[in-house]
Amino acid sequence: MPPFDEIVTEYGAMVLRVCRAVLGGAAEAEDAWSETFLSALKAYPGLPADANVEAWLVTIAHRKAIDVRRAEARRAVVAGEPPDRPSTLGRPEDWDGDLWAALGALPDRQRTAVAYHYLGGLPYQEIAAITGGTADAARRAAADGVKKLRSTYPGSHRVRAVR
Amino acid sequence: MDEDTTTRLRAKLAAAAERDGVLDVAYRTVDSPVGELLLAATEAGLVRVAFARQDHEAVLENLAEVVSPRVLRAPGRLEEATRQLGEYFDGQRRSFDLPLDFRLSRGFRLAVLTHLAEIGYGKTESYAEVATAAGSPRAVRAVGTACATNPLPLVVPCHRVVRSDGSFGGYAGGPEAKHRLLTMEAA
Numbered sequence: 001m002p003p004f005d006e007i008v009t010e011y012g013a014m015v016l017r018v019c020r021a022v023l024g025g026a027a028e029a030e031d032a033w034s035e036t037f038l039s040a041l042k043a044y045p046g047l048p049a050d051a052n053v054e055a056w057l058v059t060i061a062h063r064k065a066i067d068v069r070r071a072e073a074r075r076a077v078v079a080g081e082p083p084d085r086p087s088t089l090g091r092p093e094d095w096d097g098d099l100w101a102a103l104g105a106l107p108d109r110q111r112t113a114v115a116y117h118y119l120g121g122l123p124y125q126e127i128a129a130i131t132g133g134t135a136d137a138a139r140r141a142a143a144d145g146v147k148k149l150r151s152t153y154p155g156s157h158r159v160r161a162v163r
Numbered sequence: 164m165d166e167d168t169t170t171r172l173r174a175k176l177a178a179a180a181e182r183d184g185v186l187d188v189a190y191r192t193v194d195s196p197v198g199e200l201l202l203a204a205t206e207a208g209l210v211r212v213a214f215a216r217q218d219h220e221a222v223l224e225n226l227a228e229v230v231s232p233r234v235l236r237a238p239g240r241l242e243e244a245t246r247q248l249g250e251y252f253d254g255q256r257r258s259f260d261l262p263l264d265f266r267l268s269r270g271f272r273l274a275v276l277t278h279l280a281e282i283g284y285g286k287t288e289s290y291a292e293v294a295t296a297a298g299s300p301r302a303v304r305a306v307g308t309a310c311a312t313n314p315l316p317l318v319v320p321c322h323r324v325v326r327s328d329g330s331f332g333g334y335a336g337g338p339e340a341k342h343r344l345l346t347m348e349a350a
């Protein structure tokens with residue numbers, strides 16, 4: 001079994017993109033990323049040798065994203081966020097704000113299906129196993145989501161190239 | 164994922180793993196006069212020091228197999244070892260004071276390594292002398308093997324074991340490294 005560090009190196013970016021797509025906010029996504037890999041590290045020695053590591057991580061990320069979302073909902077909003085100032089330095093890192101905003105506007109089912117299929121690289125069968133429902137329903141949700149993205153996101157030709 | 168994000172997230176993960184007691188093997192690499200070294204520690208102490216020529220990736224794979232696959236780059240646990248090695252290479256330190264985890268060594272090899280700690284800075288012993296000290300005077304070849312497979316070179320000073328004719332003999336870090344260390348210690 002490879003050192004866990006290799007798993008972080010290989011799948012770290014993928015898990016972060018999935019968490020961002022599902023959760024929207026960058027800070028929440030980073031919390032979910034940490035929780036995902038901590039949880040994965042704990043379970044790692046028991047992972048079967050033939051396991052699909054990608055699907056395993058997306059499954060954990062899915063649960064952690066739900067946890068983070070619930071924790072957010074419980075936290076009362078007291079003060080508004082400080083106003084964002086426009087950046088003069090361009091986009092931070094590989095974060096395309098418009099795309100993530102367009103993703104964030106999708107209904108939950110569509111957004112998760114798009115995230116797990118296009119960002120996580122999972123087949124619809126695996127997505128259905130994670131989110132519940134059937135593979136067909138997951139395929140329809142992803143297709144509807146991408147169709148909506150094409151109409152709302154100006155650079156929609158890039159949707160397939162995100163990975 | 165850009166480098167800053169990667170560094171930040173990895174540091175946070177390593178800290179959480181340490182806190183929850185699931186960081187079974189922490190490792191880092193450090194530059195040294197004998198090339199890049201890999202340092203690895205369990206919760207019990209330093210468990211592995213490896214030279215670049217020993218292939219760090221293979222060393223980590225072996226640790227994952229023999230100790231635990233819960234291996235993370237986590238420099239925090241190796242701060243003290245890094246500091247003491249730095250002092251040693253600067254000529255400011257003559258012996259190491261670190262918790263050591265000898266779980267990678269057993270039997271006669273462990274007996275050899277235990278004796279090596281008693282060979283002082285700047286001193287050398289022959290393979291035959293070490294064999295006698297470890298309790299098996301005829302096991303000269305086995306002493307060679309024990310030195311060659313020493314999981315904690317530098318800290319457990321196998322470089323201080325030389326041939327009876329005075330030549331240096333082999334070294335996991337390469338003959339130049341052994342020469343360099345012995346010259347440094349003799350100065």
